[in-house]
Amino acid sequence: MSVTAGERLPKSVSVIQRGLDVLAATQDAEGSWYGDYGGPQFLIPIYVTGLHVMGRTPEPAQREGLIAYLRNHQNADGGWGLDVEAPSQVFTSVLNYVALRLLGVGEDDAGLRKARQWFLPRGGPLSSGAWGKIILALLGLYEYGGLQPIPPELWLLPESLPFHPSRLWCHCRMVYLPMSWLYGRKARAPETPLLAAIRHEIFDGTYAQVDWAAARERVSPTDVFTPRTFWLKAANQVMYGYERLAGARLRARSLDFALEQIRAEDEATHYICIGPINKVLNMVVWHFVNPEGPEVRAHLERLPDYFYEGADGVRMNGYNSSELWDTSFAVQAVAATGETERHRPMLEEAARFIEANQVLEDTPEPQRFFRHPSKGGWPFSTRDHGWPISDCTAEGLKASLVLEPLGLNRVPQARLQDAVQFILSMQNEDGGWATYELQRGPKLLELLNPSDVFSTIMVDVSYVECTSACVQALAAWRKHHPVPDARVDQAIARGADFIRRAQREDGSWIGSWGVCFTYGTWFGVNGLIAAGALPEDMALRRATAFLRSYQRSDGAWSEVVESCRQARWVEGKQGHAVNTSWALLTLAAAGEQSSDAAQRGVRWLRERQQADGRWPPEPIAGIFNRTCAIHYDAYLRIFPVWALAVCDKR
Ligand SMILES: CC(C)=CCC[C@@H](C)[C@H]1CC[C@@]2(C)[C@@H]3CC[C@H]4C(C)(C)[C@@H](O)CC[C@@]45C[C@@]35CC[C@]12C
DSSP: OOOOTTOOOOOOHHHHHHHHHHHHHTOOTTSSOOOOOOOBSSHHHHHHHHHHHTTOOOOHHHHHHHHHHHHHTOOTTSOEESBTTSOEEHHHHHHHHHHHHHTTOOTTOHHHHHHHHHHTTTTGGGGSOHHHHHHHHHTTSSOGGGSOOOOGGGGGSOTTSTTOGGGSOHHHHHHHHHHHHHHHHTOOOOOOHHHHHHHHHHTTTOGGGOOHHHHHHOOOGGGOSSOOOHHHHHHHHHHHHHHHHOOHHHHHHHHHHHHHHHHHHHHHTTTOOSSHHHHHHHHHHHHHHOTTSHHHHHHHHHGGGGEEEETTEEEEOSSSOOHHHHHHHHHHHHHHHTOTTTTHHHHHHHHHHHHHTSOOSOOSSTTTTTOOOOTTOOBSSOGGGOOBOHHHHHHHHHHHHHHGGGTOOOSOHHHHHHHHHHHHHTBOTTSOBOSSSOOOSOGGGGGGOOOSSOSSOSSOOOBHHHHHHHHHHHHHHHHHSOSOOHHHHHHHHHHHHHHHHHOOTTSOOOOSSBSSHHHHHHHHHHHHHHTTOOTTOHHHHHHHHHHHHTOOTTSOBOOOTHHHHHTSOOOOSSOBHHHHHHHHHHHHHTTOTTSHHHHHHHHHHHHHOOTTSOOOOOSOOEEETTTEEEOOTTHHHHHHHHHHHHHTOO
């Protein structure tokens, strides 16, 4: 049945109610939506390596689950990709091979034989992306002389230098911090017959003949997303030279400095750490410092925070959860349906979670440990994690303000004000907002990105998503708290300018943390509208025209991770409910909810719902650093309900 422009479809009541029932049924006891946050395929090997270096193995049940997971996600060609949907790379293939061997799978296992057949002809460890070599060096399966140098002395350089480590994006900084300590110590697991056997297997018996200096430069084309620049190669040359001369006293001082920073990170995050990589690496550092010490024990206790049991085995997640983020969106989605009385208990619980997870104080000595003040911010996951993010704070604030008129907000006014201050303190000079901190270094630092497989990891820069969320939150705050505040007004105006400048020629915005143009454009449009853009604004009209031009004949929208990698729209095989929801939310925000395009999308979304109230699984909708997909478990439960609610309002 075709729908003519302006014709209204019957209200999606039962579809929305079934969707809401699913949301209610899957809410956690703490009021959040806890779920899988997996996808990257380099986390389990880093974990297994860490344990092995420490002379430990996972508990038997976890061991079985990890093996199952790795087997389930081996590609048909024998390798493993950067994430579960990606084509094979040497980095993840060698590491997952080693992980399976350390977990007890035999060298003659058919899957492992196939893996060797995939990575050996491609150069094996010698042509792995950079992080693979570092992890192998820890196991003594690669020589430190074959790595790009990571001297801890970099930390002792004047902080005013544009490339001082404190200027790096905090994720990059926090991963390279323990790496620099381990590199500075040339830390290495004790040799065992198993490691000797694995070394023989992954080098096909050629380890003794390797030219390690040449190996530093080698990377398989499969692992290159960000080619090494002239500047990186030059910096590496300087650092190789330094490494040969490095004096013991300066090395010791820099190792102490790095260790102090590691301790600060551990304590500020209750040993969860900013992410799973530095979590494991920091733990390994402490193992080398004091294997029986309290730090190692504290780390071991918080390891479970990163694991999730799925039908495909035990997954290691990319964060300690996405709870605050998902809960904030869920609240806004439920509120949009208007079903707030029926779902009051669900909202009450969510409000409790949001209140309980705001960060209430700064970390100790923030300047000494290069931390932006945290008070008032919300993190992506939980308060214990301790790293607030601009847009998570914005969504936490928006959700609180949505709960307020329902009498359900539990965050006191003074703390809402703190959140506003936190957001204001995070605005960059270009008017936009980055993720965790102000932009600290020049964008040109990206020319020194040594990771091979990731892009945009060096500097925290302004993103349309973060900027839009902050503008929306400040605008919502201004409505809620109509006391004139020039700082808020200016911040909104500057944010809107940034969003306008970030719009692409074709009317879209590219997403950096979601796939891809539907995500970015949802943020771009909502940011402008929150800042006061009128329906006839050309930026909005161009954005909706862009979306309409990519609508499928069945009414849906569909994008895949390749969209982010290639920075151009790449269509999926079929419609995706999450992309369709973002597109519909955008059209509705721009006043086009009754359009033919929107109503065809609504129809597709409604028909796609299963009898159990869920939408069927679909490809991953999350992304980071342009290359790695990451799964947002709750998106399929939140966004379709939200989109149907706003597109079917009378
Ligand atoms: C250091 C590298 C290259 C890899 C480790 C992985 C992490 C960088 C990323 C894993 C989770 C991310 C994506 C995290 C998740 C939430 C987003 C967001 C949705 C809040 C977004 O709007 C702002 C950026 C995010 C914080 C993220 C940054 C990158 C990760 C930590």
